[in-house]
Amino acid sequence: MIPHIDAQALAARTPEALAATKYGAEEVGFLTLHNTALTASAVSETIAAYRAFFKGDVANKEAVNMNVTGSNRGWGGAGSEQVDPAANPDYKEVFDCGVELPKDDPFARLPVYAPNQWPAAPEGFQHCIEGYFTQARAVSLKLLQGISAAIGADPTFFADKFAKPMALLRGNFYPERPSWAGAKDFGIAAHTDYGCLTLLATDGQPGLEVQLRDGTWVPVQADPGTFIINFGEMLEMWTAGQVRATPHRVIGGTVERISIPLFFNPAYDTNVAPAGAPPLSAGEHLSKRYAETYTHLQGAS
Numbered sequence: 001m002i003p004h005i006d007a008q009a010l011a012a013r014t015p016e017a018l019a020a021t022k023y024g025a026e027e028v029g030f031l032t033l034h035n036t037a038l039t040a041s042a043v044s045e046t047i048a049a050y051r052a053f054f055k056g057d058v059a060n061k062e063a064v065n066m067n068v069t070g071s072n073r074g075w076g077g078a079g080s081e082q083v084d085p086a087a088n089p090d091y092k093e094v095f096d097c098g099v100e101l102p103k104d105d106p107f108a109r110l111p112v113y114a115p116n117q118w119p120a121a122p123e124g125f126q127h128c129i130e131g132y133f134t135q136a137r138a139v140s141l142k143l144l145q146g147i148s149a150a151i152g153a154d155p156t157f158f159a160d161k162f163a164k165p166m167a168l169l170r171g172n173f174y175p176e177r178p179s180w181a182g183a184k185d186f187g188i189a190a191h192t193d194y195g196c197l198t199l200l201a202t203d204g205q206p207g208l209e210v211q212l213r214d215g216t217w218v219p220v221q222a223d224p225g226t227f228i229i230n231f232g233e234m235l236e237m238w239t240a241g242q243v244r245a246t247p248h249r250v251i252g253g254t255v256e257r258i259s260i261p262l263f264f265n266p267a268y269d270t271n272v273a274p275a276g277a278p279p280l281s282a283g284e285h286l287s288k289r290y291a292e293t294y295t296h297l298q299g300a301s
């Protein structure tokens with residue numbers, strides 16, 4: 001099953017926490033995590049800010065619609081993402097923000113570092129989301145260092161790779177599953193995440209399902225203050241398959257749901273190919289996956 005990790009115990013590198021983390025990373029591809037620097041109330045406030053945005057005025061959302069841009073910052077309405085080519089575009093809505101670089105940085109003009117778009121309402125939205133994003137990146141780096149210790153890799157390896165992270169913070173809003181939804185319609189269809197690790201907070205509603213090695217789907221639920229952690233394609237490549245990028249999905253049900261994934265991706269020019277393989281930059285991989293999955297970017301590259 002999915003191991004539950006105490007972040008403080010992992011930071012202290014206790015044998016129990018290291019063993020459970022290793023099992024989660026190598027066998028399941030999922031963990032749950034508690035006792036981080038992000039409190040339950042900080043998560044709940046952030047969920048409330050996203051909820052006010054998603055359930056608010058449509059014109060306020062349209063004003064920051066990402067579909068008229070060449071990148072993925074701002075609001076994506078229902079159908080803005082198709083994570084599984086065999087399924088229909090997802091019925092969820094999203095709000096994405098990322099890391100902006102100083103204008104004179106050589107990477108600043110790359111779409112993966114595009115400027116954020118902030119809505120006029122609700123009041124305080126930008127401040128709340130940016131505060132959460134900063135803290136969540138710190139929690140994620142510490143966790144990634146704990147994971148490398150757990151799998152026998154060098155924990156000091158990562159810090160400089162994440163100095164200019166292509167990190168993306170997303171609010172996902174799953175309305176009630178639409179009455180028209182069929183077998184190919186999902187809140188988010190089955191997919192693996194693209195980056196290194198994902199730090200996911202949810203409002204406590206169930207809905208996320210994880211695919212085990214035997215193909216069965218198991219539910220995973222977390223209240224604010226507990227995080228669901230999973231690993232993405234870059235970490236799977238980087239570790240030559242030692243860490244698993246596990247498929248997951250949300251079919252959706254009768255209760256609306258909000259989740260907040262932080263996709264913790266390294267800097268554009270990080271080589272994420274396994275040792276001995278031809279180099280592959282994190283930026284190329286991420287740009288390719290964005291172009292495959294955001295419907296307004298499909299066919300763009």
Ligand SMILES: O=C(O)CCC(=O)C(=O)O
Nearest residue numbers: 172188208248250259261
């Ligand atoms: O909402 C969830 O629980 C999962 C979301 C997810 O998998 C994603 O945004 O990549």
Ligand SMILES: [Fe+2]
Nearest residue numbers: 191192193248
């Ligand atoms: Fe995901």
